[in-house]
Amino acid sequence: MAQQLARERWQAALQHAFFLTVLALSVLGTLAGTDMTTRAALPQLGLAVGFIAWYTYWIVLRGGADRPPMPYLIGAAVGWAVMAAVDPALLPVGLAVLAPYCLRRAGWSAAGVLVVGAIWLGQRFATDGYVDVREFLGCALGMAAAVTIVGYIATLEREGHKRQRLLDELTATQAERAAAEHSAGVLAERQRLAREVHDTLTQGFASISMLLDSVRDELAPGAPAARRVEQAMRTARDNLAESRRLVHALRPAPLDGTPLTDAVRELIGRLAEETGIEAFTTVTGQPVALPACTEGELLRVVQEALTNARRHAQAASVSVTLSYLDDVLAIDIQDDGTGFTPATRHPGVGMTTMRERVASVGGALAVESAPGEGTTVTVTLPLPAVSPTGAPSSDSVDFPADTPTYGLPDDAGRITRAVSVP
Template identity: 35%
Template sequence: MSRADESRQERRRREGRALAVVTALLALAATVEWAVRTTAAPPTFQLGLLLCLLALAGTLPLALPRPDLSAAAVTLAVVLSLVPFHTLTGAGACAQLVALYRLGRSGAQPTAAVLALPLLALALSDPADTGTRVLTVLLAALAPTAAWAGAARRARDEALESSAARQVVVGTLLEHTARGERARIARELHDVVAHHISMISVQAETARLTTPGLPAAGAQRLSAIGDTARAALTEMRRLLGVLREDAGTDTAAAPAERRPQPGLGQLNDLLDDARDAAGTGTRLILRGLPDRLDPGVELAAYRIVQEALTNARRHAPGAAVDVELHYTDDSLRLRIRDNGPGPAPEPAVGGHGLLGMRERAAAVGGELHTGPAPGGGFLVETVLPTRSEAVR
């Protein structure tokens, strides 16, 4: 049973206990009021017993679990008290209003309207007793208000429950998306870093076996380097397995996902796909001298461009996009700009596209900024360190 269901049941139990207390108090008040009224002019025993039973019948049915049966029984007792005997207790009138409130809150507004009609007809009649006439008119005037108040409370509760359910669903989806995105970033970084660690291990082993006249201490150190690299690779793969389990991915399906990670060499294909999908212009602008970059930097740049193009298609359909790569001595500057309407107002709960891009940039030591572009549109700008010395 969910927490929301438990809360709903607990609320119903509290309301049931409160209704039982109100019913008992109204029944006691009706009995006392009837006794006080009949003190001055005692009726016959049979009439007194009948009036007492009608007074109780106008209050005790409030405890019935079904609001429609409860309201019908209370209304019938009120009508029988007014039509033949021209009498009505204040507790009975309060019980009638409570019954119509419960009926409106249960969602049976048409039934509440039907049960309010006899009260209106009785208010238009001319009871002999002035106090009864005033009480009847007040009851007829307040009956629709009671039913409307119950319906309004029901609508408010449903709106609150719906809002809480939406927040739970949105929170779950966002958490799942964030976990999946972090696991994918970790997997891709593993594939990039694993290549370098494997090369360290292979080169250390090759140097140990092929270097002539290598001292025993040097050979031992090269062997230790290879062992350390292999141990690091094993630990990295174990960590990747934990992240996959945390993200709910299927580790058995992981080998099918192993393929060369994309880089800036596949950027033209990505832009061609974006042109075909959006049917708009997408330009690639190169500045500086293109250089071979660290695979992790290339992967981060590719994914940032990919996500920016996806966001442009989603939030600015039909807008042209410029992708600019500016190579400098120590960094790669990326600018992805569209000529759409610009950023939308901040939603109550944002997505994870921009967050994923920032995490990718931060993972390789870069920074990413997003916002409205000068002159209109939306701009994604990032600076990634090239680390070209580590690749040469």
């Protein structure tokens, strides 16, 4: 980017220098070619100063060096016509008019050079009644040289733009590769931590639970030590469950190739099995495959919302709805628990983490709750565009025949409303 800005500044400076050079040579050549008094030269000088002011306003101050505005071209053409009418020898000033185009638009500038040359020859013929061979050849050679120079400069400009595009594409590719490597590194580190937790903490808590169970069997029922052992067993089992949830959070289902819908149904099934809460999963629309990292973040958000419902809401029923709309995925996690007032409650670490996860994938999270009316967590995420040939036309989701379901099947036997995974 810095190199491109520097190149554009040098190009603009070269363009301004070209304009001033052509204008100065045209005016000075005209004044030097005749025996003209200072008073007689004032019109030419005044027109030249006005021309410079017009160019400075539109091209230098208004930033029209890259794309000259139409008002500049109209005003400069009128000024050139007036200068040529005052003194036909000022016809070459037309090249100064085309200065903003000479370095960027070869076709325009070449056509302008030919028009200026033709007008000059016409003016010579109208004045003298004929055109000398040397004047004709000089004009033709001058126009050929000018067109060649303009074409060469335009070629360099195109090559510069092409090289800049290649550099931009290379930079974007490198950034994408770095992001992919970072994402792969994060996933690999999560998998490593999951293995470490599973092989150390989880196995350790499981062993402690087994040992305490053996000790309890050897103690007399109702003994004080038996109650202490029972408390220790309960603590060990709770921590074992927490470590297992931590392993699942570090290694979500998408890392194993499981679609988001199946991973959410697995979470709902585990919640119903472990707590006895009535849990439902609803999928509407045609599921769209998302990047593994995006599905992983969404799954963790659903997992955290279910954990909150499990720990704090005292809910009897929990439902998760995944709605695949045309360009948006909406996920609603709703429970019928105690609820709370979001405006008066300080967000905890879990809620803050959920917002950060959703924001990291370009989505938005909203929480609706009221005391005694349950809680609804809504996640919305823009979906990638799918080509018409690659997008299925059905708005229903086919589930295995042995999956317990709630809702009414359509004529094809597909469930389009709710699915309960016990």
